[in-house]
Amino acid sequence: MARKPGLLMAQLLNRFIWFDAALQKSLDIRGHGGVRRLESMCMVYVHAGIRRPSELARLLGVTRQSVNTALRELEAKGLVYLEPDPEDARCKLVHFAPEGAVMREEALDIVMALEAALEENLGRKAVDDLARLVSADWGEAPVIGKKGVGKAKERKKKSA
Known part of the structure; x- marks a missing residue:
């Protein structure tokens, strides 16, 4: 199938939603439902080693308030806990809660099975x-000015 210019962003987003929807449905039938998409995305990043809520918010492109709400909900579900950051007392760090280990293991199994299904459908x-x-x-994500990629960056440098 030929690539249609201008649709790559939507296609990438659709494939992310494919993964997340399959994960959510699979967790639900295994008795681990009730995790919203933002909560799921936070869990993915915590699994990848991101521990600061401010960094989660930046990577997810949402407000700190949204991430803090999601983390409080995950904490109430026994999936994560927050503790003070030893390097910055004003901050907290996110950690996986031991009570959520079974759900996390099942989620990882599901994600690995989804990747295997992709290999089966698309080839390794x-x-x-x-x-x-x-x-x-x-x-770095470019800023696209009226004159094209990188022009805004060049104008910034000239005016400095």
Whole structure:
């Protein structure tokens, strides 16, 4: 199928939703339902080693207040806990709660099964290529001015 210019962003988002919807439905039938998409996304980043709520908010593109609400809900569900950051007493760090270990293990099993299903449907090489592409350093997100990529950055440098 030929690529339609201007749709890549929507296609990437649709594939993320494919993963998340499958994860949520699978957790639900296993008795671990009730985790909203933002909560799920926070859990994915905590699994990847992101511990500061402010960094979670930045990566997810949402407000700190939204992340703090999601983390309080995850804490109430026994999935995470927050503790003071030893490097900055004003901050907290997110950790997985021991009570949520079974759910996390099942979620990881589901995600691995989804990746295996992708390999079955698309082929291992395609999935390896996809992983390589989305893991690659795409650089800083450019600001697109009226004159094209990077022009806003050049104007900024000239005016400084």
